[in-house]
Amino acid sequence: MEHNPAAIEAISRHDGHLRGTALSLRGIVKRYGEREVLRGIDLEIQPGEFVAIVGRSGCGKSTLLRVIARLEDTQGGVQLHNGRQQLTLDDTRIMFQEPRLLPWKRVLANVALGLPPARHPEALEVLTEVGLAERGQEWPSRLSGGQRQRVALARALAHRPRLLLLDEPLGALDALTRIEMHELIERLWLQHGFTALLVTHDVQEAIALADRVILIEDGRVTQDLAVRLPRPRARGDASFAALEARLLDQLLGRQPQDRDHASDLAA
Amino acid sequence: MSTLSSHRWNRLLPWIPPALLLILWQLLAQTGVISVRVLPSPASIVRAAWTLTASGELLQHVIVSSRRALTGFAIGGGLGLLLGLATGSSRRLELLLDTSLQMLRNIPPLALIPLVILWFGIDEAAKLFIVAIGVFFPLYLNTFHGIRSVDPGLIEMARSYGLSGWRLYLDVILPGALSSILVGVRFSLGLMWVLLIVAETVSAADGIGHMTMNAREFLMTDVVLVGVLMYALLGKLADVIARALERLLLRWHPGYQS
Numbered sequence: 001m002e003h004n005p006a007a008i009e010a011i012s013r014h015d016g017h018l019r020g021t022a023l024s025l026r027g028i029v030k031r032y033g034e035r036e037v038l039r040g041i042d043l044e045i046q047p048g049e050f051v052a053i054v055g056r057s058g059c060g061k062s063t064l065l066r067v068i069a070r071l072e073d074t075q076g077g078v079q080l081h082n083g084r085q086q087l088t089l090d091d092t093r094i095m096f097q098e099p100r101l102l103p104w105k106r107v108l109a110n111v112a113l114g115l116p117p118a119r120h121p122e123a124l125e126v127l128t129e130v131g132l133a134e135r136g137q138e139w140p141s142r143l144s145g146g147q148r149q150r151v152a153l154a155r156a157l158a159h160r161p162r163l164l165l166l167d168e169p170l171g172a173l174d175a176l177t178r179i180e181m182h183e184l185i186e187r188l189w190l191q192h193g194f195t196a197l198l199v200t201h202d203v204q205e206a207i208a209l210a211d212r213v214i215l216i217e218d219g220r221v222t223q224d225l226a227v228r229l230p231r232p233r234a235r236g237d238a239s240f241a242a243l244e245a246r247l248l249d250q251l252l253g254r255q256p257q258d259r260d261h262a263s264d265l266a267a
Numbered sequence: 268m269s270t271l272s273s274h275r276w277n278r279l280l281p282w283i284p285p286a287l288l289l290i291l292w293q294l295l296a297q298t299g300v301i302s303v304r305v306l307p308s309p310a311s312i313v314r315a316a317w318t319l320t321a322s323g324e325l326l327q328h329v330i331v332s333s334r335r336a337l338t339g340f341a342i343g344g345g346l347g348l349l350l351g352l353a354t355g356s357s358r359r360l361e362l363l364l365d366t367s368l369q370m371l372r373n374i375p376p377l378a379l380i381p382l383v384i385l386w387f388g389i390d391e392a393a394k395l396f397i398v399a400i401g402v403f404f405p406l407y408l409n410t411f412h413g414i415r416s417v418d419p420g421l422i423e424m425a426r427s428y429g430l431s432g433w434r435l436y437l438d439v440i441l442p443g444a445l446s447s448i449l450v451g452v453r454f455s456l457g458l459m460w461v462l463l464i465v466a467e468t469v470s471a472a473d474g475i476g477h478m479t480m481n482a483r484e485f486l487m488t489d490v491v492l493v494g495v496l497m498y499a500l501l502g503k504l505a506d507v508i509a510r511a512l513e514r515l516l517l518r519w520h521p522g523y524q525s
Contacts (some may be wrong), residue, residue: 069427090429100424104442104519113438114428141521155428 013165021162023068024079030072035050037063038074046071050189051197051204055216056251058098061199062215065167068197069094080163086164093161095169099148101140101155107122108136111155119158126154129191146177150184157188164189166198170205182208186231203247207240208233215250223250274447286505307489315489316496324478329497332474335391336408336463336501339398344455347403348448352409356436361411373421375523376401389470394463405454413447414440447518462495464498 002058006048023045030038037043037060045051048107055061066072069092080091110121127133131142140148156164166185170178186209189196200206206213207227215223225247231238289309295301296308303311319325324401350368354361376397387393417440425439467476479494 071423071427092428094495096420097426098420100420102421102425102439102442104445105438114423114430139524141524153443159428 010080015112019160019162019193021080022047022198023195025064025068026079027069027075028064028078029075030060030067037219038067041216041219041221043221045195047198048195049212050198050210051211051212051214052198052200052201053214053216054203054247054251057201058163059216060219060232061216062167065094065165065197065199068092069224071214078183083145085155086094088237089155090159090263091161092164093163094155094165094167095149095156095170097171099105099140099145099152101148101151103140105139107132107135107138107143109141111136111150111158113155113159114202123154126158127151129157129188130154131237132217143148146173146181149173149181153188160192161194163195163197166196166200168200171201178205182231185209203244205250206233208235213247215247223247273274273387279449282469303487304488305467307492312496315492317486319493321492322448325378325493325497326476328473328475332467332476333501335394336398336459339395339463340402340459341386341442342395343399343401343403344406344452346399346454347406347451351407351448354416355414356434356440365411368404372404372408376462380465380469380495384470397466398459398462402455405458406448406451409447409451409454411446412443413451416447417443420455430496444472446513446517449509449516452512453506453509456509457502460498460502460505 023043025041025043028041029039038231041064053064063072067074068078070078078263080088101107102113105113108123108127111127112120115123116218124133124136127136129258130153132147132154135143135147140151143151151167153220167239169183175214182205185196196209198206198209203213205227211228213223213225215225216222225243229237229240229243291302292306293309296303296306296311301367307315323388335463350364354364354368379400380397382488383393383396387396421439421443422435425435441460467474471477471480475494479491482488482490482494514523
């Protein structure tokens, strides 16, 4: 069944909320020569969960994502499964820091990249979902930075991934565009039901989007917080702000002062 | 109105210096300040060009020369492209071939003329060989460099989106190298005419080079100048075609969008 894409397709279409894959990481270690970037990461991620990985630059969070996408090899085990069966890497798509669109292909052809010809019409569907249907015949160089990342998002979603990896994809965008992108990503995640793993250095972005925020410091998981705020989340909200302050304190190595309220929320 | 006329004025401007030069030249030749042996008047060059065109002789020479240039370009450029793709795509082939090719590159093709005459005599193959070897290196080097400078991020992305083998090559690597390859094409086209001129001047029974060398023996300076003008025109034509090719193939590139 795993070798029959059509069968998987049928299941996922009829049962949207079961699309996401579970992800198990066991003892992930990554070394570059002498330097140990990841020092034994264990993580269980539920199907359909939105998990944000937060950390300072150089803490190994991007490397972890690249390990999961098999762009880097590792000692340790990465498993994708949906409870009963193993899933392949084909069920995973990654969105990079830069859009990485092919400049010599029109926007629509970029979205269709890697799709079998029979599924090319779906490219226009996802391009419509990110609100860029009418820009399909343009060259990527004519789009703004935010639009390019939306095309990159559409390209990832065109493959109907069960796991979407987001490697700080909004880092280069301006504040307003970021907020729009947050809303778009949240909406598409709710609609498609994939599992999402977002790497970011922006604590606010993590809390705005994720069910769970995982802090990585020095190659280890140091914090695993469930975020139980109702969606859509208001940034000005007191509990939002408390949680944000608490995570920032930890990241900056400050003593948490009076954060009882936040710990209630993130039990 | 004023923008229109200034636009026209801008288009006219580059033609003023050559026009003035032509008038001055015509005056000097007519008044006998310059000897007709040294530099015939523009009018007599036009007359010579007309006579040669009317008899069909000029066209015949142009066709022969162009055929030689293009055949040499196709052979040398094609090999350069293929080898550049090969060494650009495979570290092992680069290791195997690149040092030898860099060594050969430092030999000026024109230095090979005596050797080429010994090998091929003065027939067609000699001229093709000189042109082919000259246009080989610009295409080889630029293709190699183009393949190596394709953004590794794009290749990584394409692989993780399921592209591999020929699809990866045709969708990502080749288009990524294209602007560099086309720079090589332009360089090669320029060299192509230079090398052909020399090869035809050394020995040929037809072609523009033959026409000019023949005219020199009969002191027909006007015909020599017609030949020089033909080379200039053909060189320019090759460049125009190369630029049109760039605009067509690189129309996605912000640097080539109007």
